[in-house]
Amino acid sequence: MSGSRLxxxxxxxxxxxxxxxxxxxxxxxxxxxxxxxxxxxxxxxxLADSLRWDNVVKAWTSxxxxxxxxNSVVVVACSxxxxxxxxxxxxxxxxxxxxxxxxxxxxxxxxxxxxxxxxIMVPLARxxxxxxxxxxxxxxxxxxxxxxxxxxxFLLTSYYSTVPAEIVDAARIDGNTVYGxxxxxxxxxxxxALLSVGVLNALFCWNDVLISLLMMPSAEHRTLMVGVTSLRxxxxxxxxxxxxxxxxxxIPVLVVYLFLQRQIADGVTAGSTKG
Amino acid sequence: MGSRAERLAPxxxxxxxxxxxxxxxxxxxxxxxxxxxxxDGDRNGMMVGFANYLTLFSDPLFRTALxxxxxLVLLLPVAVAIPGLLATFIYLRVPGHRLYRGVYFFxxxxxxxxxxxxxxxxxxxxxxxxxxxxxxxxxxxxWLGDPGVAIFTVVGVHVWATFGMALVVFLAGFATLDxxxxxxxxxxGASFAQTIWHVIVPSLSRTIQFVFVTTMxxxxxxxxxLLYVMTSGGPEGSTYLPEYYIWIxxxxxxxxxxxxxxxxxxxxxxxxxxxxxxxxxxxxxxKED
Numbered sequence: 137m138s139g140s141r142l143x144x145x146x147x148x149x150x151x152x153x154x155x156x157x158x159x160x161x162x163x164x165x166x167x168x169x170x171x172x173x174x175x176x177x178x179x180x181x182x183l184a185d186s187l188r189w190d191n192v193v194k195a196w197t198s199x200x201x202x203x204x205x206x207n208s209v210v211v212v213a214c215s216x217x218x219x220x221x222x223x224x225x226x227x228x229x230x231x232x233x234x235x236x237x238x239x240x241x242x243x244x245x246x247x248x249x250x251x252x253x254x255x256i257m258v259p260l261a262r263x264x265x266x267x268x269x270x271x272x273x274x275x276x277x278x279x280x281x282x283x284x285x286x287x288x289x290f291l292l293t294s295y296y297s298t299v300p301a302e303i304v305d306a307a308r309i310d311g312n313t314v315y316g317x318x319x320x321x322x323x324x325x326x327x328x329a330l331l332s333v334g335v336l337n338a339l340f341c342w343n344d345v346l347i348s349l350l351m352m353p354s355a356e357h358r359t360l361m362v363g364v365t366s367l368r369x370x371x372x373x374x375x376x377x378x379x380x381x382x383x384x385x386x387i388p389v390l391v392v393y394l395f396l397q398r399q400i401a402d403g404v405t406a407g408s409t410k411g
Numbered sequence: 412m413g414s415r416a417e418r419l420a421p422x423x424x425x426x427x428x429x430x431x432x433x434x435x436x437x438x439x440x441x442x443x444x445x446x447x448x449x450x451d452g453d454r455n456g457m458m459v460g461f462a463n464y465l466t467l468f469s470d471p472l473f474r475t476a477l478x479x480x481x482x483l484v485l486l487l488p489v490a491v492a493i494p495g496l497l498a499t500f501i502y503l504r505v506p507g508h509r510l511y512r513g514v515y516f517f518x519x520x521x522x523x524x525x526x527x528x529x530x531x532x533x534x535x536x537x538x539x540x541x542x543x544x545x546x547x548x549x550x551x552x553x554w555l556g557d558p559g560v561a562i563f564t565v566v567g568v569h570v571w572a573t574f575g576m577a578l579v580v581f582l583a584g585f586a587t588l589d590x591x592x593x594x595x596x597x598x599x600g601a602s603f604a605q606t607i608w609h610v611i612v613p614s615l616s617r618t619i620q621f622v623f624v625t626t627m628x629x630x631x632x633x634x635x636x637l638l639y640v641m642t643s644g645g646p647e648g649s650t651y652l653p654e655y656y657i658w659i660x661x662x663x664x665x666x667x668x669x670x671x672x673x674x675x676x677x678x679x680x681x682x683x684x685x686x687x688x689x690x691x692x693x694x695x696x697x698k699e700d
Binding site for chain 1 (some may be wrong): 417421431432436438440503513514516517519520523525530539562571628631632635662667678
């Protein structure tokens with residue numbers, strides 16, 4: 137390979153610039169959030185003179201971000217818990233137990249993976265409205281579970297198919313029922329995969345805006361991302377408060393990313409190398 | 412053991428998941444297609460044949476949305492090549508390669524809403540980007556206000572926000588690459604471009620195929636947040652995409668049957684694009700063998 141050291145350094149320069157361009161938007165937003173409105177109007181680019189949290193506090197309390205934040209936390213927690221439970225049950229059954237028709241069933245679930253939400257959103261909204269689930273938290277949770285379950289099952293099935301059959305057999309000889317094997321052995325053994333899939337699902341649900349907009353029309357039920365979109369109209373003349381709201385929505389993702397980057401990447405790439 | 416209850420256990424374990432997927436994912440697909448042949452408003456529930464599709468294809472907004480899909484297809488190779496090249500450089504250990512992966516991947520985990528909100532500030536007419544261009548003696552450009560520019564701006568932001576996803580997939584592909592092939596190319600004195608074309612591309616054909624398909628799906632189905640926050644489909648409807656059109660017809664115009672027709676059209680587009688890409692790439696990979 138002609139990758140001489142000089143070439144590598146020449147390439148490294150644009151790559152470093154791109155890295156800066158990747159980080160800068162969030163740095164800029166943080167800086168704006170720390171400014172007073174006056175400072176921002178006078179000079180939006182200079183560094184804020186101190187870490188001033190007034191705007192963030194204002195966005196959290198009086199703008200209602202705290203309520204939206206809580207809504208999102210509840211919805212995401214319930215959705216992810218349900219996704220992991222149903223996904224691991226199905227993944228264990230399809231990947232490890234296998235039964236007549238299980239591979240056909242798996243293909244059917246894969247097919248659902250290729251039905252994007254935009255294609256089914258109109259009838260789904262009607263189904264939800266007819267069953268009284270529109271504008272309710274269970275309805276939104278159910279919509280998220282339906283949306284991300286095929287992907288969850290896909291990953292967990294391929295994970296559980298790598299678990300040796302002897303483990304199941306040994307546990308059965310010890311007197312466990314199939315459900316006992318699932319609960320006492322497969323759930324703990326699946327922890328790494330469950331963590332990876334769980335984090336990814338949490339991000340999907342946390343970041344979603346379309347499903348939430350469709351399922352939760354009333355203002356007090358807004359999730360955080362819908363809350364951020366509504367900030368824009370309300371605070372178009374108070375950019376530091378707007379930026380603070382954006383920051384509040386971004387910080388949890390940043391924290392999760394810093395600690396679980398590898399798990400997120402594992403989930404994203406799982407489909408590309410297997411199957 | 413071996414009791415009837417035990418034999419049914421696997422079915423019991425998959426049943427809840429299958430029920431949810433069938434009722435809330437597959438059944439709505441059937442319902443939606445059926446729905447697209449019924450009327451809106453006064454003609455609610457009546458079969459109207461292809462009337463919605465005729466309305467759809469004569470609606471300038473939907474035509475713009477289709478034209479923009481064409482644009483996305485044209486830009487697709489660029490959106491795949493950028494992360495592909497970057498991943499190649501990281502794989503070849505350019506200085507700082509450990510840092511880049513983590514930094515580039517980060518925007519991919521941010522919500523399009525957050526990304527869009529931030530870029531609204533950055534791309535404002537008097538914002539940082541125009542100031543930077545001004546410093547270089549260029550611009551200013553009305554990034555989001557000029558109908559000829561806005562769609563490129565939104566697509567550009569989408570690529571900025573998602574190239575890290577494809578990058579990570581490419582790096583996972585590189586991890587499976589047989590490094591002796593690269594060494595052999597080096598011994599044979601192959602240039603960088605030759606190495607990419609004759610060694611890396613054929614070895615990673617599966618990964619490349621995966622990235623092409625997922626990037627296209629991403630462009631067709633995950634730009635709603637950006638459009639909603641950055642342009643609302645404007646200026647002059649120039650940034651409409653099918654998913655935004657569906658949302659407007661369903662959520663704002665109260666025309667669910669028309670929206671269903673647009674949904675069905677989007678589904679067909681995705682099917683065609685997906686199959687075509689797989690076909691093209693498979694043939695390309697076959698030629699390399």
